[in-house]
Every structure is written in C-alpha cells, then in structure tokens.
Amino acid sequence: MFKKFRPLYDRVLVERIENSDEKTAGGIIIPDAAKEKAQVGRVVAVGSGRVTPEGNTIACQVKEGDKVFFGKYAGTEAGDNLLVIREDEILGIIEN
Amino acid sequence: MFKKFRPLYDRVLVERIENSDEKTAGGIIIPDAAKEKAQVGRVVAVGSGRVTPEGNTIACQVKEGDKVFFGKYAGTEAGDNLLVIREDEILGIIEN
C-alpha cells in the first residue's frame, strides 16, 4: 500500500520482521521487566533528514535495506506490517 | 467552507481521504496494538513556513495536491473532512 512512500524530514519507513521468539503471554506488569522490549525491521524508505534551526538539512544515517532495531511502541502503524518512525527512535543497525 | 483558507506558519490544510479498509470495531485497548494508526489525506493549502529564532522563514516541504499520511489523532478538525495540521505531524508523502 505505501511502498511508494516518501517519509518527511527525519522519518523512516520500516517493514517489521516478525519476531517468532516473543514468549510473553498475558499482560501483567512485573516491576523487574518494566522496560520496553525492542523489535526488528527492514528500512524501506528514508526521509531527506531533519532541518536545523538555521535551515540546513542533516541527512539520516540509516539507509534503505538496513535491518534496524527499535522500541516496541515506537512510531505510527502504516498497515501491512509497515511503520513510520523518527530516525531517533531507531536504536541501531543489525549487521549480519 | 474553508476552501479559501490560508494556514499560518508551518500549518497545512488537509482533506481527509476516507479509509474504507478500517476494520477496528469496538474500542478496547490491546497492548500489542497500542500504536496510533495513520490516515491519508490530500493537501489543500500550505502555510508560508516556520520562522526561525533569527526571524528567517523555512518553507514547508509538502505542496498543494500532495497525498499525505498522518497520525489518526493529529491536527484540529476544520469540518467537511478538513483538518489543519502542523507539517511536522505529516509522516510522509504517498507517490502513486
């Protein structure tokens, strides 16, 4: 649906990779596990970068095809396992 | 009603495109679906851009006619399926 999607500024379109080893059943909040779990996806499209207060553009560091790691609740759902997130919400790149 | 509407600064007037494939019935909050869903619209009018602390204007990157993607709860309702949103709330442009 949004394959031809051009993210604005520092936003990135990511296709989520299903995480088969997710074992958490139920939804009880346990104090020691209060930290957000992360997820994995593939970068599909990258914005042109954020604009500084002076009007200069700073390009994103992730690029199309990068396998990235991000917080479970980061970004906005775009359907078909797609997600639009700010680059700053991406925790890092997984290199195989 | 607001066809001849001139948005201020970095605001954008968007006409929402009805999303026929919206299947969510009821309103129960499910932990794994806690992320906001996005919606699609057509840009009707664009502000002159935000003003930097130094007083310079940085033009918006979206333009009239762009098909844009934005968070479901972004912006302020302007009636007749119209919506005024900040350009920063627009996630990206859909190119067909």
Added chain:
Amino acid sequence: MFKKFRPLYDRVLVERIENSDEKTAGGIIIPDAAKEKAQVGRVVAVGSGRVTPEGNTIACQVKEGDKVFFGKYAGTEAGDNLLVIREDEILGIIEN
C-alpha cells in the same frame, strides 16, 4: 469592555463569531472524534510580536480585521465573546 486592549508580545485579541452549525449535543467522548474542533473569530487587536533571545521583535502575521480559525479551547476568555490567544494558536486566516 476591552475594545481598547493592547495585547502583549505575540498575543492577539479575537472576537468570536458564533458558529450556528455546531450540532454536537451531549458531552460523551467518542474515540474517533477525539480531535479538538476549531472555531472562527475576527482579529480585533494584535501584539507587537515576540522577542527573540537576541532581543529582536518578530511581528505577527495576522492583522486587525483578519477572520481567523483557532482551536476550541485555545486562549483565555476576555468576556463579550472576546478571547486573547497567542498567534501560534491561530491555525490560519479565512479569506472570502
């Protein structure tokens, strides 16, 4: 009462125009209509503009007589359908 009112900095005095087509009865919050509705008013007076961190004044873009559009809960009530709002809370100008 406040006709001879001089707003400070980036504030604007607006006279609300009654919105006869407002049909929402009751006050139940419906998830899909959670967005704030906007309202219309006429600019009565405009402040001299905001002062930058360097001490320069950046004039407002709205001017006396402009028909403006703003969020329903924006600003501070000043009696007699008058409202004092920051220019940044004005969504745009309606040109007839």
Added chain:
Amino acid sequence: MFKKFRPLYDRVLVERIENSDEKTAGGIIIPDAAKEKAQVGRVVAVGSGRVTPEGNTIACQVKEGDKVFFGKYAGTEAGDNLLVIREDEILGIIEN
C-alpha cells in the same frame, strides 16, 4: 505590606481590581466553558527584565500604572489583593 517591593527579572507586582461583574456561581466544570477566565489589575512595580542566555537584559514592556489583563490562576498571591506574576503571563494592557 509589599508596596516597596522590587520584583526580580521579568516579574511584575500587580494590584488586583475587583471584578464586580463576575456572575459564575457554583463550581461545576462545563465542557464549553473550560477556558480560564481572565482578570484585571494595576501594575505596581516591574522587574528589570529577563536576562538572555548571553547575559543581556531585555526590559519589560509593561510599566508602573498600566491596567493589565491576566489569567485567573496566574502568579503568586502576595496578600492585600497583590499578586506577583511573570510579564509573559500578562495578556495585554487596557487603555482607557
């Protein structure tokens, strides 16, 4: 009590003018009247102005004797109908 009070930085000492036409009885919160009501006072003393990050002082725009308009819950009570508020909380000046 605080007649000889020198406000610091961008603070202003205001003497409230009793608002005889305040008709709101009871305290029920009505959605359409959720906006804060403003009040009127007379400026008694003005601070030297805020200091910019670079260390320069930007003088206040209100002056002693100005009749000002401010949000009902703005500032800190100083007794005897006196109030200390930041200049930025003053909405504007009422000129008679």
Added chain:
Amino acid sequence: MFKKFRPLYDRVLVERIENSDEKTAGGIIIPDAAKEKAQVGRVVAVGSGRVTPEGNTIACQVKEGDKVFFGKYAGTEAGDNLLVIREDEILGIIEN
C-alpha cells in the same frame, strides 16, 4: 547548622521569617484561592551564578541580607528555618 554553606550556581540560602498573619485554617481547596501563597525570608548566602551554554557565569541579583519573597513550596528544606532555593524562584526583594 548550615551557616557556612556555599550555594552552587544560581542557588540561594534563605532563612525564613515566620509569617504571624497566616490565617488559613484547614486544608480545603477553594477554586478562587487556588493560587500558591508566598513567604518571606532573609538571604544568608548566594551562589556564584548560573553558567551560560558558552561557559560564562551570570551573577545572581540578590545579595546577602536581602529580604526576599518566594512561593510557599519553593526550594528544599535545610533545617533551622533554612531553605535552599534557585534565584529564579525568588519573586522579588522587599525594601523597607
């Protein structure tokens, strides 16, 4: 106990002056009196001032011996009616 106390940066050590005319009994919150009440104290020691992002120090404007006015819940209790507060929490100086 902390007479020989050197506050850091923009902090100030204040000795509270008991306010004998405080008449508020009970603790019921009344909408029209929702504003914080202020209190009076004597400056005992002053920090060297805040450091700007460029590394310059901007001296405090209050000085030892000043009778100052501050919000009732401002600062951190230091025992013996002493209080450490940021200079920005001081509303002004009372000159007799």
Added chain:
Amino acid sequence: MFKKFRPLYDRVLVERIENSDEKTAGGIIIPDAAKEKAQVGRVVAVGSGRVTPEGNTIACQVKEGDKVFFGKYAGTEAGDNLLVIREDEILGIIEN
C-alpha cells in the same frame, strides 16, 4: 543475537552483569527507598556520537569493554541480557 549490532548516534549496547546481591523481595514502595537502584554491565558496542544542531558529531566517552553503571530502568531490552541505552543514561565507568 545482536552481537553485530551498531548503535545509532549516542546509543550504547550494554551486556548486563547479573547482580547477585540484589536482596529486595516483594514490590512494596517504601518512601525512604524511593530512589532507583543502579545496575552494572559491559559495553559491547558504541554509537558514533550525537550530532550537534550545527551538524557536528560529538563522540561518546564510553568505549567497548568498559564496565558501566546505569539506572535499573534505563534503556530498551534487546534480549540475552543485552540493553540499548543512551550514553547520557550511563552514570559512570567502574575501573578495577
């Protein structure tokens, strides 16, 4: 799983070192122990550093192999006792 993980900007990948002396049983909140407890880990990978508003990169101060100390609820879980945290959430380096 994420051994070949390249953190973005000022993020750091940390492998948690089990803290055997953790004695807190139950989850009752006791006022005097309201402070967050810290934990220990080993730095596995470090981002290239944060980018300033002017577009310059400021390298991180921690390096691979550093034994670091961080707040118990800092960062995002990355599985296998791994954690991605911002360098600013690292409290310090433990030198043996």
Added chain:
Amino acid sequence: MFKKFRPLYDRVLVERIENSDEKTAGGIIIPDAAKEKAQVGRVVAVGSGRVTPEGNTIACQVKEGDKVFFGKYAGTEAGDNLLVIREDEILGIIEN
C-alpha cells in the same frame, strides 16, 4: 564496591553521611511540610563536566572531599551509602 568509579560528564559520586537528627516518623503527607528535605554527603569522585552543544567541556565546581548538601530523593543509589547524582542536583557545599 564503586570506590574506583569514574562518573561520566556532570555526574558526581557522593557518600552519604548518616543524618542522626532525622526525627520524621511515619509517612503521612502534611501540606505545610510538603517540601523535600535535604541530606548531606561527601564527594568521592567527580565527572569531567558537561559538554556544551558546541562540544566544549565545562568542568564541575564541586571537587573530591567536598561536603555537599542535596535533595533527599536526588540521584541513583549505588550501594554502601553511595549515590550518583548530577552536579546540578547538589544544592551547595558545606564549609566547616
């Protein structure tokens, strides 16, 4: 345990000095005593200082051995009466 601990940036390692004159029993919140109580400690180690947006380092003003005063709930517990706090959370230095 963390004697050889090197705090990062503007963080400081403090060893708490037991405050024998703490008389508050029970945990009832009394409106007039709502202010946080402070505590005393000895500086054990100091970070190299915060880094400005331009990349310069601004050294801390506290130094090893200083007896400092800080808010009761400031910082992160590091065991053995040790605490890691940001220098900005230190209220001042106690000179005997």
